[in-house]
Amino acid sequence: MNFKILLSKKELQPYLLKARYGVEREGQRVTLAGDLVTTEHPSSLGNRQFHPYIQTDFAETQLELITPVAESIPELFDFLSGIHDVAYRSMNPEEMIWPLSMPPALPEKEEDILIADLERFSDVLYRRYLAKTYGRRKQMVSGIHFNFEFSDELLHKMFALQNKYTEYIDFKTEVYLKVTRNYLHYSWLITYLFGATPTSEANYFDSEDRPNEPVRSIRNSSYGYKNHGDVQVSYQNLNRYLSDLERMVIEGKLSEEKEFYSSVRFRGGKKMADLATAGIRYIELRNIDLNPFGYWGISEEQVEFLHLFLLFLLWQDEGVDADEWVAEGENKNEQVALEHPLNVTTYQEEARALLEGLTLFVEERELDISPNLLASVFNMVDNPSATLAGQLYQASQETSQKEVATTIATANYKRAWEHPYQLAGFTQMELSTQIFMFDAIQKGIQVEVLDDTDQFLKLTFNGxxxxxxxxxMTSKDSYIVPLLMENKIVTKKVLDKAGYRVPKGSEFSNIQAAIQAYPEFADQGFVVKPKSTNYGLGISIFKDGASFEDYKAALEVAFSEDSEVLVEEFLPGTEYRFFVINGEVKGILLRVPANVKGDGLRTIEALVAEKNEDPLRGEHHRTPLEKIQLGELEKIALRSQGYKMTDIPAKDEIVYLRENSNISSGGDSIDMTDVFSDAYKEIAVKAVEALGAVICGIDFIVPDYNVDPNEPGAYGIIEGNFNPAMMIHIYPYSGKGRRLTMDVLELLFPEAFTK
Amino acid sequence: MNFKILLSKKELQPYLLKARYGVEREGQRVTLAGDLVTTEHPSSLGNRQFHPYIQTDFAETQLELITPVAESIPELFDFLSGIHDVAYRSMNPEEMIWPLSMPPALPEKEEDILIADLERFSDVLYRRYLAKTYGRRKQMVSGIHFNFEFSDELLHKMFALQNKYTEYIDFKTEVYLKVTRNYLHYSWLITYLFGATPTSEANYFDSEDRPNEPVRSIRNSSYGYKNHGDVQVSYQNLNRYLSDLERMVIEGKLSEEKEFYSSVRFRGGKKMADLATAGIRYIELRNIDLNPFGYWGISEEQVEFLHLFLLFLLWQDEGVDADEWVAEGENKNEQVALEHPLNVTTYQEEARALLEGLTLFVEERELDISPNLLASVFNMVDNPSATLAGQLYQASQETSQKEVATTIATANYKRAWEHPYQLAGFTQMELSTQIFMFDAIQKGIQVEVLDDTDQFLKLTFNGxxxxxxxxxMTSKDSYIVPLLMENKIVTKKVLDKAGYRVPKGSEFSNIQAAIQAYPEFADQGFVVKPKSTNYGLGISIFKDGASFEDYKAALEVAFSEDSEVLVEEFLPGTEYRFFVINGEVKGILLRVPANVKGDGLRTIEALVAEKNEDPLRGEHHRTPLEKIQLGELEKIALRSQGYKMTDIPAKDEIVYLRENSNISSGGDSIDMTDVFSDAYKEIAVKAVEALGAVICGIDFIVPDYNVDPNEPGAYGIIEGNFNPAMMIHIYPYSGKGRRLTMDVLELLFPEAFTK
Structure with missing residues (x-):
């Protein structure tokens, strides 16, 4: 099979750089001082056994973060970022993630290294077996597993262009076999570039059998976590590979197939044996050390290079004898792994030649890669100090590897905690959706973003x-309910009929009829508004009734906005948002217009500046609260109270900078959930039930929440909202935050919340 | 209790003309020739026993149409109109409704008058008792029962302004008692004005005991349907009234309370006895003859007058002795009822005085009534030929009463059948909603219009x-489903994942990335479109691929409309709409652009004119199809085919007048439901299931519906519609109509469809 000719076909070009990726990243939990923790896996992460994103590897302290399959490198790192955020913020705030493959200082007694306390006994047994066979210390090493799959389109088009294979599965298997043989032959280059385990911390080695000098990669050398020497398989073809593995298990050299630790693992069906019929679907590279300088243990450049390299290896000729070819590579790899990190490699010339071949391939195939990608790799070949091992070793010389690692871990930790209301990787989405995704990932519910501009997710748990x-907006509400709430007239009719107090009123489709109704409203507070209110346009409020002339003028304004106009009783009092989910009030919020509280010393301007320092306040809805502006509207609001920016309000005086209470114009959100009596909550729940809604933000006007709601006039309901803001409850300006996103998740997936 | 003083209070003025109304209208079914039918009650009306709108009265042939409670006169007549439409169009098309209170010619043998075949045996028994007591012939008279209730606001405000009654219920009862006593005293005026039973048809009277001359109202005279003379009750107060009635039942003079046929019946609780505790809630006037000239048996002017008259009777002083006062009225009424319809009434002066009092009352209370209402009544007092009896008698003189009635009935019948796709009274609503309401009324499901501009209904059946x-749009679909369908990208992802063929494609958020993807699309048909397509703006279709320049130009156009652009595979074929309800394909529709078929003789212009004569074609969506226009767009379409309006197309040649297939621009809707194989329907059902939808219009592209849909490329799914048009399926241009509205009703109320 001449892949060189095949890959040269012009029609394949658009698909060469399309692939699917997945990353598993391991990492030890450490204290803020950089010492291995002794705590259990975070309980907020639910059952790790089935968790799709965050599990434990060998040890109780060893996190394993797993991305779903990504269709592009940016998507992969979005997932990695999000999962890292969740992992960090689900851990004890006194813990962080160790950024190196080599573990932090280990306990002196081996038995103090705790095997992960998994639910399934077979999993525990397997770990006990590993502990016995290889020792617990060696199992404490962490790394990156990189899953790679050429795009289906590329492979299908290649398959269509060749005629050696009649079955697509066989063709695909041959593709991955060739790439694997070449990868194993050339893996020393990856060890050279990305190896990052020059030295160990205390108690990793328990004997004198250890490198005397710093190296490029302990983990990828024979000192790392390797099978014993009598474990050998052939990569000639898949059948041979599988029968070799099977034999080794029968002979007792491996406990099961998955104990075979090659740098490349074939992936396909659920079990290894399935590969025989299903073929190889993708490969898993297992020789990547954690990149200490990448937040995620691996960088985007590394992934881009690995993809390019794998594609190139499919193109690149291979040796005639497969097993010899692989063995040769393994020898070179051992050699390179044990080189001093700051020395030039023995294979520098070969490395250059390989990269020149790669460069030519990129040019000929017109591959659109990052501009500095190849130059940076060439530079590493020329300068060992630019390799990851070189960088880490050099930095450690000034202090210690532990201190370098602790400093990096601390920076990563701060980054993860900096914006607790965001989910890294998805910050272009709305805050509520970010937190919703955070919670889903934490609970082990799979999240798929179907459309990020539309905040459209698919969640899956156990099928x-x-x-x-x-x-x-979920399947729990019926289609008609938001339509009902969207229509204020219908909402009022339904609530009124169900016995709840709503502002009385009439709707008019001509101004004459509305004018005639004047006597009905003349002597009470009332509101004139267009039926479809847009941002308050055309609304007139008469808190104590109005003259006939004012009434007529208000009608004219309203009718200029809409052909239907409502005249409604005015309900005096304060507006509260009751957030009801599944028959329970989960949060009650008061929104107060942008304001500052005087201290008798500072100007309004200075008070605003101070209030704006709250990390919850930002701009353009990237934070739960907005900074108070000092624009025209604020000046007008101040002026109407007889103030200007430079005035100094008296101590404890509240000065308002806006008339409206919108959070988006700098207002304060104040949690009042525990202030209201159950009697009010019951009315809210029942009213939402009358509307037929499951998730609803229902707005009450309450003059005094100490009054029994069943007293006449104690409350009035203004409207129900079918798309109520959630973030303002989760991170209020004052009072307790209410994790509504978690409540919605529980509504959708009660089964994920049992236990 | 001085109601005169009370009603003079200024604050009551806005509420004086507010009231609630209900009408029951009886009517005999007759053949198109005006003869009593012998058929059963229409089976399409479901179970008449519990039907809220359409039942049978005494006889199997006697329809009873019942409005719900209306808050205004226009609303009352909207309901009356709608219910009449349903009644007419649910009857055998060979039948119509007799417009007179006096029945058409009756069978010679009394036993041929069929008692209504009701389900509940007690109802049948009661009718048998009536037949025996009064004779079947007398029971064949029809009339109007008019239910009237002063507005709650008026009564509450009156109650608050008085201090004689401490209980609201007692006060309200006194209001209705006074009105009733006065109504019974003055009912002769109503008989004079609205009496309309001057003569009978054959076999109504079975003896010589009948009027010798034409009269004003046989029905309201002692020849009508009256209790025997020994039935007398007092109206002094409610207790006396109830105990009199009870006594009469005990003495066997009445079989039960409801056999008491007064001109006014008190209404309140469920049973007569409930009145004692619940008080009188409203009154039912039972002395109104069918108005032969009103489509509904009563006119809006009559209702307005009756309301005004009842209000005036509350104001008007009454006699000291209640029973004497009522008895005096009954005597006068008998006298007036038996006067010749063209004679001036004995009580002309008294009538004038009464109307003058009424006029003064209207003026003093500044009541806003129809301008000619009182003048018209004065005119009737002056000119007996202007009364209903006078008009009917005069018209009958020229031919016969039967012929006059038959002519009226025929006109009413035509009116009901003229626009079978509309529901009279609700024609301002969308056609689909009109037919939906029609079907609901027909099935006996209660309909409430919560908002007519929003097409928002509440339906109720048995609680x-x-x-x-x-x-x-119903509760059967979940909230998330329309949101999913609204988003074309999400829709495609979901359908694709579920294994259905959708156009392959990519979305781009920057033009550079889109341009780079050119090679992927270059050689196939494809479409470039903005993510949010508005009326097709910014869409480019390349059926056979495109040059790089054309591709780039198309991207620029699309990106000028939206920040996200889709490039999608073009699916060749014809588009069909599959309408799926609850897991079944209920209709498949092909939409064809506006077109005419040549006959080799006439011009395009003439062919269009002929096609536009179809009664299903109209303008502005008032009909299922739209008239083909001959505007600029049509001329352009013709020109592109080398035609002008005055050309004569060859026989059977199809000439298109539009490029788009929208029904709203004159397109044809063609039912294809029976053309497609079950295999296609199954795919549609399953695809809709994948979308999670219960009601969905899903659009397929099918090149050839004879090809097995499981063949590659046999179909592609374009989109799912969550608000699919229904009328185009119900009244298609050609093919069988599919009553989708009935299917939706059955989905919502399966219990109304059993049996």
Whole structure:
């Protein structure tokens, strides 16, 4: 099979750089001082056994972060970022993730290294077996597993262009076999570039059998976590490979197939044996040390290079004898792994030649890669100090490897905690959706972003899928309910009929009829508004009734906005948002217009500046609260109270900078959930039930929440909202945050919340 | 209790003309020739026993149409109109409704008059008792029962302004008692004005005991349907009234309370006895003859006058002795009822005085009534030929009463059948909602219009309520499903994942990335479109691929419309709409652009004119199809085919007048439901299931529906519609109509469809 000719076909070009990726990243949990923790796996992460994103590897302290399959490198790192955020913020805030493959200082007694406390006994047994066979210390090493699959389109088009294979599965298997043989032959280059385990911390080695000098990669050398020397398999073809493995298990050299630790693992069906019929679907590279300088243990450049390299290896000729070819590579790899990190490699010339071949391939195939990708790799070949091992070793010389690692871990930790209301990788989405995704990932519910501009997610847990938009639009509400709430007239009719107090009123489709109704409203507070209110346009409020002339003028304004106009009783009092989910009030919020509280010393301007320093306040809805502006509207609001920016309000005086209470114009959100009596909550729940809604933000006007709601006039209901904001409850300006996103998740996936 | 003083209070003025109304209208079914039918009650009306709108009265042939409670006169007549439409169009098309209170010619043998075949045996027994007591012939008279209730606001405000009664219920009862006593005293005026039973048809009277001359109202005279003379009750107060009635039942003079046929019946609780505790809630006037000239048996002017008259009777002083006062009225009424319809009444002066009092009352209370209402009544007092009896008698003189009635009935019948796709009274609503309401009324499901501009209905059957918008948005679909379908990208992802063929493609958020993808699309048909397509703006279709320049130009156009652009495989074939309800394909529709078929003789212009004569074609969506226009767009379409309006197309040649296939621009809707194989329907059902939808219009592209849909490329799915048009399936241009509205009703109320 001449892949060189095949890959040269012009029609393949658009697909050469398309692939699917997945990363598993291991990492030890350490204290803020950089010492291995003794705590259990975080309980907020639910059952790690089935968790799709965050599990434990060998040890109780060893996190394993797993991305789903990504269709592009940016997507892969979005997932990696998000999962890292969740892992960090689900851990004890006194813990962080060790950034090196080599573990931090280990306990002196081997038995103090705790094997992961998994639920399934077979998993524990396997770990006990590993501990016995290889020792617990060696199992504490962490790394990256990189899953790679050429795009289906590329392979299908290649298959169509050749005629050696009649079965697609056989063709695909041959593709991955060739890439694997070449990868094993050339893996020394990856060890040279990305090896990053020059020295160990205390108690990793328990004997004198250890490198005397710093190296490029302990983990990828014979001192690392390797099978014993009598474990050998052939890569000639898949059948041979599988029968070799099977034999080794029968002979007792391996406990099971997965104990075979090659730098490349074939992946396909559920079990190794399935490969025989299903063929190789993708490969897993297992020789990547954690990149200490990458936040995620691996960088985007590394992934891009690995993809390019794998593609090139499919193109690149291989040796005639497969097993010899692989063995030769393994020898070279051992050699390179044990070189001093700051020495030039023995294979520098060969490395250059290989990269020149790669460069030519990129040019001929017109591959659109990052501009500095190859130059940077060439530079590493020329300058060992630019390799990861070189960088880490050099930095450690000034202090110690532990201190370097602790400093990096601390920076990563701060980054993860900096914006607790965001989910890294998905910050272009709405805050509520980010937190919703955070919670889903934490609970081990799979998240798929179907459309990020539309905040459209698919969630799956144990085969049960739910679609969610905006974090609050779900299958639990029926289609008619939001339509009902969207229509204020219908909402009022339904609530009124069900016995709840709503502002009384009439709707008019001509101004004459509305004018005639004047006597009905003249002597009470009332509101004139267009039926479809847009940002308050055309609304007139008369808190104590109005003259006939004012009434007529208000009608004219309203009718200029809409052909239907409502005249409604005015309800005096304060507006509260009750957030009801599944028959329970999960949060009550008061929104207060942008304001500052005087201290008798500072100007309004200075008070605003101070209030704006709250990390929850930002701009353009990237934070739960918005900074208070000092624009025209604020000046007008101040002026109407007889103030200007430079005035100094008296101590404890509240000065408002806006008339409206919108959070988006700098207002304060104040949690009042525990202030209201159950009687109010019951009314809210029942009213939402009358509307037929499951998730609803229902707005009450309450003059005094100490009054029994069943007293006349104690409350009035203004409207129900079918897309109520969630973030303002989760991170309020004051009062307790209410994790509504978690409540919605529980509504959708109660099964993920049992136990 | 001085109601005169009370009603003069200024604050009551806005509420004086507010009231609630209900009408029951009886009517005999007759053949198109005007003869009593012998058929059963229409089976399409379901179970008449519990039907809220359409039942049978005494006889199997006697329809009883019942409005729900209306808050205004226009609303009352909207309901009356709608219910009449349903009644007419649910009857055998060879039948119509007799417009007179006096029945058409009756069978010679009394036993040939069929008692209504009701389900509940007690109902049948009661009718048998009536037949025996009064004779079947007398029971064949029809009339109007008019239910009237002063507005709650008026009564509450009156109650608050008085201090004689401490209980609201007692006060309200006194209001209705006074009105009733006065009504019974003055009912002769109503008989004079609205009496309309001057003569009978054959076999109504079975003896010589009948009027010798034409009269004003046989029905309201002692020849009508009256209790025997020994039935007398007092109206002094409610207790006396109830105990009199009870005594009469005990003495066997009445079989039960409801056999008491007064001109006014008190209404309140479920049973007569409930009145004692619940008080009188409203009154039912039972002395109104069918108005032969009103389509509904009563006119809006009559209702307005009756309301005004009842209000005036509350104001008007009454006699000291209640029973004497009532008895005096009954005597006068008998006298007036038996006067010749063209004679001036004995009480002309008294009538004038009464109307003058009424006029003064209207003026003093500044009541806003129809301008000619009182003048018209004065005119009737002056000119007996202007009364209903006078008009009917005069018209009958020229031919016969039967012929006059038959002519009127025929006109009414034509009116009901003229626009079978509309529901009279609700023609301002969308056609689909009109037909949906029609079907609901027919099935006996209660309909409430919560918002007519929003097509928002509440339906209730046996205590089970459902809200519906647009006739297709219901509680059966979940909130997330329409949001999913609204998003074309998400829709495609979901369908693709579920294994259905959708156009392959990619989305781009920057033009550079899109340009680079050119090679992927270059050699196939494809479409470039903005993510949010608005009326096709910015869409380019390349059926056979495109040059790089054309591709780039198309991207620029698309990106000028939206920040996200899709490039999608073009699927060749014809588009069909599959309408799926609850897991079944209920209709498949092909939409064809506006077109005419040549006959080799006439011009395009003439062919269009002829096609536009189809009664299904109209303008502005008032009909299922739209008239083909001959505007600029049509001229352009013709020109592109080398035609002008005055050309004569060859026989059978199809000439298109539009490029788009929208029904709204004159396109044809063609039912294809029976053309497609079950295999296609199964795919549609399953695809809709994958989308999670219950009601969905899913659009397929099918090149050839004779090809097995499982063949590659046999179909592609374009989109799912969550608000699919229904009317185009119900009244298609050609093929069988599919009553989708009935299917939606059955989905919502399966219990209304059993049996």
């Amino acid at each position: 049960h899928s739910e679609y969610v938009k905006n974090g609050n | 089970h309520s459902e809200y519906v918008k647009n006739g297709n």
